[in-house]
Amino acid sequence: MEIAMEHVEVGVREKEEGPIDHPRRKERRNKYACACAIIASMISILLAYNTGVMSGAMLFIKEDLKITDGAVEVLAGILNVCALVGSLTAGRASDWIGRRYTIVLSSFIFFLGSLLMGLAPSFPVLISGRCIAGVGVGYALMIAPVYSAEISSPSSRGFLTSLPEICISFGILLGYVSNYFFAKLPLIYGWRSMLGIGAIPSIILAVGILAMPESPRWLVMQGRVKDARDVLVRVSNSREEAEIRLKEIKAAAGVDESCTGDVVKLTKSSRGEGVWKELLLRPTPPVKHILIAAIGIHFFEHATGIEAVVLYSPRIFKKAGIRTRNKLLLTTMSVGLTKTCFILIATFLLDRVGRRPLLLTSLGGMVVSLSGLGLGLTMVEHTEERLVWAVTLSILAVLSFVAFYSVGLGPITWVYSSEIFPLRLRAQGASMGVAVNRVMNGTISMTFISLYNAITIGGAFFMFGGISILAWLFFFFLCPETRGRPLEEMEEVFSKKWVHSGPANRDGFEMGKVEAS
Numbered sequence: 001m002e003i004a005m006e007h008v009e010v011g012v013r014e015k016e017e018g019p020i021d022h023p024r025r026k027e028r029r030n031k032y033a034c035a036c037a038i039i040a041s042m043i044s045i046l047l048a049y050n051t052g053v054m055s056g057a058m059l060f061i062k063e064d065l066k067i068t069d070g071a072v073e074v075l076a077g078i079l080n081v082c083a084l085v086g087s088l089t090a091g092r093a094s095d096w097i098g099r100r101y102t103i104v105l106s107s108f109i110f111f112l113g114s115l116l117m118g119l120a121p122s123f124p125v126l127i128s129g130r131c132i133a134g135v136g137v138g139y140a141l142m143i144a145p146v147y148s149a150e151i152s153s154p155s156s157r158g159f160l161t162s163l164p165e166i167c168i169s170f171g172i173l174l175g176y177v178s179n180y181f182f183a184k185l186p187l188i189y190g191w192r193s194m195l196g197i198g199a200i201p202s203i204i205l206a207v208g209i210l211a212m213p214e215s216p217r218w219l220v221m222q223g224r225v226k227d228a229r230d231v232l233v234r235v236s237n238s239r240e241e242a243e244i245r246l247k248e249i250k251a252a253a254g255v256d257e258s259c260t261g262d263v264v265k266l267t268k269s270s271r272g273e274g275v276w277k278e279l280l281l282r283p284t285p286p287v288k289h290i291l292i293a294a295i296g297i298h299f300f301e302h303a304t305g306i307e308a309v310v311l312y313s314p315r316i317f318k319k320a321g322i323r324t325r326n327k328l329l330l331t332t333m334s335v336g337l338t339k340t341c342f343i344l345i346a347t348f349l350l351d352r353v354g355r356r357p358l359l360l361t362s363l364g365g366m367v368v369s370l371s372g373l374g375l376g377l378t379m380v381e382h383t384e385e386r387l388v389w390a391v392t393l394s395i396l397a398v399l400s401f402v403a404f405y406s407v408g409l410g411p412i413t414w415v416y417s418s419e420i421f422p423l424r425l426r427a428q429g430a431s432m433g434v435a436v437n438r439v440m441n442g443t444i445s446m447t448f449i450s451l452y453n454a455i456t457i458g459g460a461f462f463m464f465g466g467i468s469i470l471a472w473l474f475f476f477f478l479c480p481e482t483r484g485r486p487l488e489e490m491e492e493v494f495s496k497k498w499v500h501s502g503p504a505n506r507d508g509f510e511m512g513k514v515e516a517s
Helices: 002-017 023-027 031-041 043-065 069-097 099-118 123-151 157-161 163-182 187-196 199-209 216-221 225-235 239-253 275-281 285-303 306-319 325-353 355-381 388-407 409-419 423-455 457-478 487-493
Strands: none
Touching: 031 043, 031 123, 031 157, 031 163, 031 199, 031 225, 043 069, 043 099, 043 123, 043 163, 043 187, 043 199, 043 306, 043 325, 069 099, 069 123, 069 216, 069 423, 099 123, 099 187, 099 199, 123 157, 123 163, 123 216, 123 409, 123 423, 157 163, 157 325, 157 409, 163 187, 163 325, 163 409, 216 225, 216 239, 216 423, 225 239, 239 423, 239 487, 275 285, 275 423, 285 306, 285 409, 285 423, 285 457, 285 487, 306 325, 306 355, 306 388, 306 423, 306 457, 325 355, 325 388, 325 409, 355 388, 355 409, 355 457, 388 409, 409 423, 423 457, 423 487
16 A cells, blocks of 8 residues: 555656656655645544543533532543553654554554443443543654654644644544534433544544555664665655755664665664663753753643633633523634634744744733633622623633634644654653643643632633743743754754754754854
């Protein structure tokens, strides 16, 4: 299947754009690389659907199974607790069996989890299915951006690596739409249909992944240089670019540049052995800086409150004064639509504007939006009469917060953390970032109801606004620009003299470099 796909793809590319070495190809984004990244990113639709659909399904599950608010919090957050297990094992698994088969494994886990939730006769069985799906979430969050980053050219890496985040937004939107339409079914079937239907695309995706090539960087790590070269020719904009990328990957993997064999024996470990020691016990200064940046960006992605808004938006809108179930679900759908639209905008800006400007603008807008949301909800909660302006402010602030998050912090978290680790540390370094991400996601989703009961719902969002200010300062001082830099140069970018580095220009020279004192 893969060989046939290669011949068809090469033929189409040469017919449309000229021979592989034709200079006109250099100006185009490689369509085959885009197709591979899109297919790999579809695993993110499954994980996001499981998150989005639960926001509405919880309303029906609570009514049908007669569970408490505490059980609702556990149901919401257990996905992310179990995702921690998946994320911590996914890096080693992808180093062992390859990036492609890790995506297949993730799809199979999602199938089992969705099937169990859809057939759940009781709350314990439902929780079991949610736990299994959570392991799949951990795998998917790590592998999709890593695979996309490793097949991408530096010029299009921001766009392709942000595709998983687009799919996450689309999956959340599908979950909200599923809530609305399946809500019309009898109570006993409605929420089970919402959760169980996710099993169908899992199998389709697992089969589709087999038509994709393996990551060229993983192939070099296994000594399969010829296979890596063949893949790079297909996913690069020109043969010259493919050879340059192969040379950089070989250097990063410890393969002698003069070695021309199809298969080589590596002297360094290639299946993830010793990586944790190098990451945690004896990191070099650039690796330590990279680790802090990766953990920090994943921490702040959820500490700023996005999970509270996505997962509990029906409750937020109910607190704001929207009462009927249909209106709650429709308003919640607007959150998913806003998230999807602004993620699409972000994908076209990442490789043009850069990571830092989008990230800092995003956080600034989030601070303003969270402050407005806190004010609106506080006024609604402490006033007996209905304040139309406060209800309107709360709704607009939610949509504004989601928009600013989606144009910066949301997609950049995954783009940035998947591109900054050196090749030998990338899979397990990215898995560590995902582990932090899931811990924070689970913490917010499992404590938000208790939090707003303790400090009021308005106070909760004022708190998230304060955390967003801290996040802005963290990103300003500790996260350098990476746009246009090859993956193999990231250690140099994060060394002391590159702390405030700007993007590389077309000739590969650094612009805006300011050496740290």
